[in-house]
Amino acid sequence: MDNELQQMLRDSAQGYLGGAGGAAHARKVRDDQAGFDAAAWASFGELGWTGVLLPESLGGSELGLEPALTLAEEMGRTIAPEPFVASAVIAATLLAASTASAATELASALAEGQRSVTFAWQESRGVLGAPAFDTYFANGTLTGAKVHVPGWHPGVALLVAAGSDDGPVVLVVDPAAAGVSVTAQRLTDGSFAADIAFEKVVLGDDAVLLSGEAAAAAIDQALARGTVALAAQLEGLAGALWRMTADYMKDRSQFGSRLSDFQALRHQMVDLYAQIELAAASWRAAATALDAGEGAAVAIHAAKARCSQAAQDMSRWAIQYHGAFGYTDEADVGLFVHAALTWSTWLGNPAAHRRAALMAHRSGNVRHG
Incomplete structure (x- = not known):
């Protein structure tokens, strides 16, 4: 059973998605070569959905997991093509755990619906959870490859998991940086995922959002x-x-x-x-x-x-x-x-x-x- 907050979110989602979502919206996004509707994502931000797991200090509401799941269920009912799970749940959890300035900036933009953020962690298909990463970050340089990076579109912000001498790290990487090669693939539902190769990509110290344990x-x-x-x-x-x-x-x-x-x-x-x-x-x-x-x-x-x-x-x-x-x-x-x-x-x-x-x-x- 929903509590009062969840019911309010459900009513909000049904009201918005019932009018602006559904099959017509899914077709529109599917037929767009970008596979992403920036205006719809901005509306998600205005409604507070993209910041549901982010702290108030970053512009989010920090309502917790259950309200986020209520929204996810309603998005499933209207087959919303927006990358809510990839960005507002997975990536947002990582950003909320970091105190780095780059994470703060991205989290604020995500909470406002100005940016979507995706996380690259898979290195082989069919593997659950986080592997021991072959992608490696050392001496300010990132080398390796990721597969099936979700929610891909032009302008998406990219977080990357890698190994390092200090254990695993989460990095923010500019997809347009030298040495980054992206191969995007349209999926069955019309959205895009990407395979990404990193060939000696030079990153500054401010690229590290999280490290070690x-x-x-x-x-x-x-x-x-x-x-x-x-x-x-x-x-x-x-x-x-x-x-x-x-x-x-x-x-x-x-x-x-x-x-x-x-x-x-x-x-x-x-x-x-x-x-x-x-x-x-x-x-x-x-x-x-x-x-x-x-x-x-x-x-x-x-x-x-x-x-x-x-x-x-x-x-x-x-x-x-x-x-x-x-x-x-x-x-x-x-x-x-x-x-x-x-x-x-x-x-x-x-x-x-x-x-x-x-x-x-x-x-x-x-x-x-």
Whole structure:
């Protein structure tokens, strides 16, 4: 159940996204070569969403994780293409943990919706959590490569995780700097991710935002929060797609009867509804465990696995019930399916998280990843 603050945020999100969001907005951003709507992101800032995890001293509201998850769920329901999880959850967690002047400047711009920020940490595909980084920062020079950097668009601010002689570091890197090579790729939902190579990129001392144990802890926290937020977004998507499909079943006729009149189809929809409700309970349980700071790993992996699976299953049945119409570009259902495909595999697919949950349970490991 939402508390009063969460309900206020939910009402705000439904009011704005109901008018300015939804399928039409998703199509607009998908068809834009930048894959990003700066005006929409600025509106997120004006509403206080981009600073929900940032301290008040930096222009944020520091409302905490649960309000951020409420927003993520509503963005899933309207398949909002804005990089809320990548920027306002993952990157914001890192910026809030740093006292460096560069972090302060970026956090203030993020809170106001003037900039989006992305975090590059993956070095190979299909790996959960933060690896031992081969990308290395030494003597003021960064060398290495990252894959699948999310929320990519021209003008995005870039944070990079790397190894160093003092342990892991989080750096701020100008994507236009000499030695930085970016290969952007459009994803199924129309957004962009990037593979980035760093060839002896020279950085100043002010580029280091976090280092050592502080960097490791912030990275773990950021990825854990991001995984739970993405799970909430997936559950929101699945719930909206269920309602869209249920409404369509009342209108579509076959053999002289509405689809909703067929008992077998109704039973399947009930099963899907139960799966989505369990998915909602799973990410809420993960959020509680993460805030408590203990036993979170199993809950987080389980939530991402369950919510991803719910979105994938609902997508398959939505296409089944909509028939050939569901495959057309004009059908909104296709936009939801494409978003589900992208979101359910980012930060780990269901099978990977089920394996990780089992391993974490057996080892008693409470850290995410």
